[in-house]
Amino acid sequence: xxxxxxxxxxxxxxVVRKKRGRIxxxxxxxxxxxxxxxxxxxxRILSEGPSITxxxxxxxxxxxxKTFIKYKDVNIGQVTAVQLSDDYAKVLVxxxxxxxxxxxMVKDAKFxxxxxxxxxxxxxxxxxxxxxxxxxxxxxxxxxxERDFIGLDEPPPITNQRGRKFTLKSNSLxxxxxxxxxxxxxxxxxxxAAYNLAGDGKSVEITVFINSPYDKYVTTETRFxxxxxxxxxxxxxxxxxxxxxxxxxxAGGLAFDVPDVVSPGQPAAANATFTLYRNxxxxxKQPDPIARRFALYFDESVRGLSIGAPxxxxxxPVGEVASVGMSIDPKTQAFRPxxxxxxxxxxxxxxxxxxxxxxxxxLEDASxxxxxxxxxxxxxxxxxxxxxxxxxxxxGELYVAFAYYPNAPKxxxxxxxxxxxxxxVPGGLANIEAKLTSILAKVxxxxxxxxxxxxxxxxxxLDQTLKDADTLIKSVDAQWVPEGTKTLEDARKAIAxxxxxLSDADTxxxxxxxxxxxxxxxxxxEVARAARAVRxxxxxxxxxxxxLIRGKPQEKQ
Amino acid sequence: MxxxxxxxxxxxxxxxxxxxxxxxxxxSATEPGxxxxxxxxxxxxxxxxxxxxxxxxxxxxxxxIPANALPVLTTTTLGTSxxxxxxxxxxxxxxxxxxxxxxxxxxxxxxxPLGKLIALSxxxxxxxxxxxxxxxxxxxxxxxxxxxGRWSMLDVFVDTFTVALVQLQPLMSVDPGPGVLFFAxxxxxxxxxxxxxxxxxxxxxxxxxxxxxx
Numbered sequence: 001x002x003x004x005x006x007x008x009x010x011x012x013x014x015v016v017r018k019k020r021g022r023i024x025x026x027x028x029x030x031x032x033x034x035x036x037x038x039x040x041x042x043x044r045i046l047s048e049g050p051s052i053t054x055x056x057x058x059x060x061x062x063x064x065x066k067t068f069i070k071y072k073d074v075n076i077g078q079v080t081a082v083q084l085s086d087d088y089a090k091v092l093v094x095x096x097x098x099x100x101x102x103x104x105m106v107k108d109a110k111f112x113x114x115x116x117x118x119x120x121x122x123x124x125x126x127x128x129x130x131x132x133x134x135x136x137x138x139x140x141x142x143x144x145x146e147r148d149f150i151g152l153d154e155p156p157p158i159t160n161q162r163g164r165k166f167t168l169k170s171n172s173l174x175x176x177x178x179x180x181x182x183x184x185x186x187x188x189x190x191x192x193a194a195y196n197l198a199g200d201g202k203s204v205e206i207t208v209f210i211n212s213p214y215d216k217y218v219t220t221e222t223r224f225x226x227x228x229x230x231x232x233x234x235x236x237x238x239x240x241x242x243x244x245x246x247x248x249x250x251a252g253g254l255a256f257d258v259p260d261v262v263s264p265g266q267p268a269a270a271n272a273t274f275t276l277y278r279n280x281x282x283x284x285k286q287p288d289p290i291a292r293r294f295a296l297y298f299d300e301s302v303r304g305l306s307i308g309a310p311x312x313x314x315x316x317p318v319g320e321v322a323s324v325g326m327s328i329d330p331k332t333q334a335f336r337p338x339x340x341x342x343x344x345x346x347x348x349x350x351x352x353x354x355x356x357x358x359x360x361x362x363l364e365d366a367s368x369x370x371x372x373x374x375x376x377x378x379x380x381x382x383x384x385x386x387x388x389x390x391x392x393x394x395x396g397e398l399y400v401a402f403a404y405y406p407n408a409p410k411x412x413x414x415x416x417x418x419x420x421x422x423x424x425v426p427g428g429l430a431n432i433e434a435k436l437t438s439i440l441a442k443v444x445x446x447x448x449x450x451x452x453x454x455x456x457x458x459x460x461x462l463d464q465t466l467k468d469a470d471t472l473i474k475s476v477d478a479q480w481v482p483e484g485t486k487t488l489e490d491a492r493k494a495i496a497x498x499x500x501x502l503s504d505a506d507t508x509x510x511x512x513x514x515x516x517x518x519x520x521x522x523x524x525x526e527v528a529r530a531a532r533a534v535r536x537x538x539x540x541x542x543x544x545x546x547x548l549i550r551g552k553p554q555e556k557q
Numbered sequence: 558m559x560x561x562x563x564x565x566x567x568x569x570x571x572x573x574x575x576x577x578x579x580x581x582x583x584x585s586a587t588e589p590g591x592x593x594x595x596x597x598x599x600x601x602x603x604x605x606x607x608x609x610x611x612x613x614x615x616x617x618x619x620x621x622i623p624a625n626a627l628p629v630l631t632t633t634t635l636g637t638s639x640x641x642x643x644x645x646x647x648x649x650x651x652x653x654x655x656x657x658x659x660x661x662x663x664x665x666x667x668x669x670p671l672g673k674l675i676a677l678s679x680x681x682x683x684x685x686x687x688x689x690x691x692x693x694x695x696x697x698x699x700x701x702x703x704x705x706g707r708w709s710m711l712d713v714f715v716d717t718f719t720v721a722l723v724q725l726q727p728l729m730s731v732d733p734g735p736g737v738l739f740f741a742x743x744x745x746x747x748x749x750x751x752x753x754x755x756x757x758x759x760x761x762x763x764x765x766x767x768x769x770x771x
Contacts, residue, residue: 026609026753030616033742037619040627040735065639 056151061133076101108140112152162212170276175252189214221265225283227255293419304396319343388427479551494530567766603755613750628734706748
């Protein structure tokens, strides 16, 4: 505008300082980001627990980043690296332990690798169905912290839970594993803590741990049995299906109980040893301290007779088959099955009526001589015999049944033999078979051809007889009929005469002095004669009816 | 390279409204006033552009660290949880043989956010130092940063998609990790930073205007 700048138009310097250079509010964003990031970093660092190293002989299924360390089923750490030791003999497992569990890493803490196991603890537990191997942990009691540990080869027995341990002896382990549940009345009350082979290698020792409130139910009389899987028994006793629980079905398990008939007894001491029975039925059986063995020699097939098959007395179980074998008859050198049966007198006592139990007991407790006498009386006098009977026609299972057969052939017992040989009678089926065979043999022996010939001859002679009879009848016809006709003719004549006489009389009687009375008298006399003749004939016929057939030529008229 | 002084609005003492593009004379050099037509506040250059951009770039850079260090996805398979970081995913893809996919993830999720941060820092530094060189290249770089911004959310999108789809409880489930939050923050912050940066500043050193120094 103007060429000369007007100085008055120049702006005046302000006194108040302009608010410049103040920090923009936008810087809150990076500060906030920094605070959050630093916060997370600090939290990470603070939550970082200690790193530990565990030395294992083998680390099966242990993987870096995937294997957890679990204490009471809670993850307390994670494996970060798995590597071999410098001498390649061992495995070094490095793991990061959660901050919260850092206090547990003390000198006597224990680590071991837990093999995978399928456990079903309800539907929610399905996610752990296939949880891989993990490292088990057991807290120690020492105060000293430790970062290097030596892993155990086997899980340590459970220690810091309240409860008691018991040892079970078994022939085989079955499907049991460490951690398999122990049931008491279908309640899970404990688990298998460990198992190992007994010193002699002939049995398995299973250590079970029963949790505290339930361990008092383990008494001196308690029986343990294997509740693994489904137990289906198809024996002479019928079909039996048994399972403890679904989990036991898959993972195996044990159960214990006290038999009903036995008093519970005292609580068992810790580490007491029990026998592990095969199944509940076996476990719950009465103990049979007294067992008597007898030998039975059968003359029939013992196919279907298994060891353990019941021995019954009138259907009640009194023993079981101990062995089934073969022997040679010393007399005939023939083979014959030899069955050893074990007889448990106490089972018989159990089914006796209460009052008679004492008597039974007295018999049982008697001296060997008295017992011998008793057996002799039962067998020789009363006819006690053993018999093979079919328990199930479906499977052909056999059992040994004792019963009295008073008609059985008498035997003499030989008490010098041990075990004593008891007499047998052929079994039910065998008996029927033998009878059928003998009937068939008899049928086979019949002279059927000769019989047929005889029958033929008899029929022929019968035919002849009939012909004779025919002839006879014809001759009777010829002989007797003319005779009869004659008699009737006479009678008719007589009647006609009588008729005439009567009509004469009718006329003559009317006229006096007629000869009618004379004639009538004569006629009546004639009629009387005719009637007599008929009577005589009838009488004769009555006495000799055969005259009708045979005929009699000299007939008195 | 053209470094000749160009005629700009600012140099002529004129302002364009950012909203309605009306060219007007400022009320005063220091206080440009308001647009006569639409009422928008007039500014020579975006207000505190460099400062705001710096703040956002720094915030994004801070967030970039946990975005890569923390897992973006937590996969739970049969009770076992496993967190996966972005780089972990890249390594997994590479080792499992699909290196093209690994490359895509590496470029899209690691290199591009980092590249944006570096590019914005470079632009800010050059502007602050009053560099007059390679204005065209710097402008092209800025356009690229601005363009790429919206595509960087792909990772977050895939992440949320996977989380929503893979929920096969109790066999398998995928949950978002904390890393994905930071990753999203990086993307959003760099987008905002690119937005707050005034590209005209690139040329101002070569074309000074009176108001800048007023």
